[in-house]
Amino acid sequence: MIKENFFEIFYTYLEEQCGTGVVAEQLDKDETYQKALEEEHAFYEMYKNLDLTDEQRAIVDQWGDSVQATNAAYSMAVFRLGMQSCFSLMMQLAGLS
Numbered sequence: 570m571i572k573e574n575f576f577e578i579f580y581t582y583l584e585e586q587c588g589t590g591v592v593a594e595q596l597d598k599d600e601t602y603q604k605a606l607e608e609e610h611a612f613y614e615m616y617k618n619l620d621l622t623d624e625q626r627a628i629v630d631q632w633g634d635s636v637q638a639t640n641a642a643y644s645m646a647v648f649r650l651g652m653q654s655c656f657s658l659m660m661q662l663a664g665l666s
Contacts, residue, residue: 596602621629 616629
């Protein structure tokens with residue numbers, strides 16, 4: 570059985586790693602990521618220049634929020650299935666199943 574201390578140590582480690590800025594430095598050098606940022610900025614500029622009412626902009630924003638929420642839910646489900654498969658494989662390799 571895994572103790573809670575393990576999770577606390579693990580999450581503390583992850584929080585410390587996030588603060589190092591290593592990922593941000595890597596993204597600054599990643600050409601694919603920089604190109605995607607440029608494209609996103611271009612689309613946002615086109616969106617800003619559209620002649621939409623406040624109500625229409627609110628609808629577009631709600632639609633975008635719902636897409637993000639759906640993607641987050643799918644990502645969590647895939648992550649949990651992956652973790653379950655991982656633990657199952659580890660148990661099988663250890664001969665515990």
